[in-house]
Amino acid sequence: MIQWSLRGRVILVCALSFAGGATVMAFGRSLFRDWWLSVFRNYALCTYVNGIDTTSTQCDPWTGTSQWLVGAGLLVGAVLLFWLFRLVARGIVRPITAMTDIVWQLGPQNLGQRIRYRGPRDEVRELADALDEMLNRVATGYEGQRRFASNASHELRTPLAVQRTLVEVAMVTGEQDMSRLAAQLLAVNERNERLIEGLLVLAESDRGLPGTEPVRFDTLVGEVLDKFAEQAEKNQVTLHRGMVARTVSGDPVLLDRMVSNLVHNAIKYNVPGGAIEVVVAAEPTLSIHNTGQQVPAETVPALWEPFRRLTAERTNQRDGAGLGMSIVRSIVTAHNGTVSAAPGDHGGLKVTVKLP
Known part of the structure; x- marks a missing residue:
């Protein structure tokens, strides 16, 4: 069975309408003209063919019965034509009507x-x-x-x-x-x-982002590392940085918060004498790798969920609320980027951020 597209059905209806209109004009024009003149002008046209010349002259009007029959036929034809077009139009929009019914039924329960x-x-x-x-x-x-x-x-x-x-x-x-x-x-x-x-x-x-501006991402990351230098020293963690010039389009406040959360977590979940490697490059935009306890691979996806931490202890954690990684993912998504995490080769976690 041939399935017509919406555009094909519209073209078909237009073509049929044009053909039907042309047919009616060709065969019914004289009939409608004579009926109109007979009813409203009280005369009819009689056509005579004489060789190649055609002449028309006024004749007696149609009888009342003929006028009523032709008038009723024209009215019925117009009604049938309107009904046919309405039926065809309903068939064209039937898929949209079905979709509308489904959308109206949607709610939190389904x-x-x-x-x-x-x-x-x-x-x-x-x-x-x-x-x-x-x-x-x-x-x-x-x-x-x-x-x-x-x-x-x-x-x-x-x-x-x-x-x-x-x-x-x-x-x-x-x-x-x-x-x-x-x-x-x-x-x-x-x-x-x-x-x-x-x-x-x-x-x-x-x-989402209310507005964006060009941001020197390497400069922003450097400022964040300077801000956390004292905390890293207090926790006996060494910061290693490797950065190239990189400009991104985004919100500097949210980007600062994203980098701060990652650096804070890298220091917090580290060990005395550990290190953090922070790299800004063309691709990926940011990479942060810290040392520390071995992270099971099956626990990494859950870190992006709100209120989830590496440890099961929740109430004794006073430095944070378990929202850091969720905020990082939301900020990166708002900037049309991607973020991923994987266990480090020698412990800790490696987080990679890609921004357009």
Whole structure:
């Protein structure tokens, strides 16, 4: 069975309409003319052929019965023609109507439903495929937001419970222990502030870039390394840098945050006497490799999820909220880049960032 594309059907309808109109004009023009003159001018035209000359003269009008019959036939023909065109138009837009019905049924409860149009590869098929791809992105984003909200609520519930416990203890404790409890409460509050700040940065990066500008990426990375030099020295970690001139288009604030998170993690999850190698090149744009404990390959994909760390301990981690790598991925994605991670050859983790 031949499947006509939308464009082919429209061309066919236009061609048939033109052919039908030409046929009606050729065979029905004189009939309509005579009916019109007979009804509204009270005469008809009589044509006489004399050799090669054709002459027309006025004749007596048609009878009333003839006028009514021809008039009714013309009316019925017009109605049938309108109905035929309406039927053809409905057939042309039927695939779009079916897609509209499916889209109206979509909701949070059935985001897995798809159009899956199997017609000819035409404009309608392209529209259906684009809608299916959009629904895939919507479902992925919705599931990510749901998982993120669940993890965020879990992370916030724990420190809030700790704060409540500290306050309850402070209410029944002597003054000599108040300073210690206040210090613990302050540490918990500082962690909550970092968590909220991380959530805000992650939300902003997920929204995309409001604007871009040329950024000297090698200069930016150098400034970030200078900022973390004291922390690296305190942790007995050596910073090695190798950079070439590299300019990218993006948001300097978000790029600074992305590099800072990677360098901070490379220092944090290192060992005394360890090292960090930071390379800026044409391809890949950034590569950061640190020494440290061996990272199992199966745990690397989970590091990009919010509130995930290399260690299973969550509540005792006061330096960060487990959002660093998620923020890195969101910022790189907002810049139309890619980021990947793999276990280092001699321990630690190697992160590679590619920016256009």
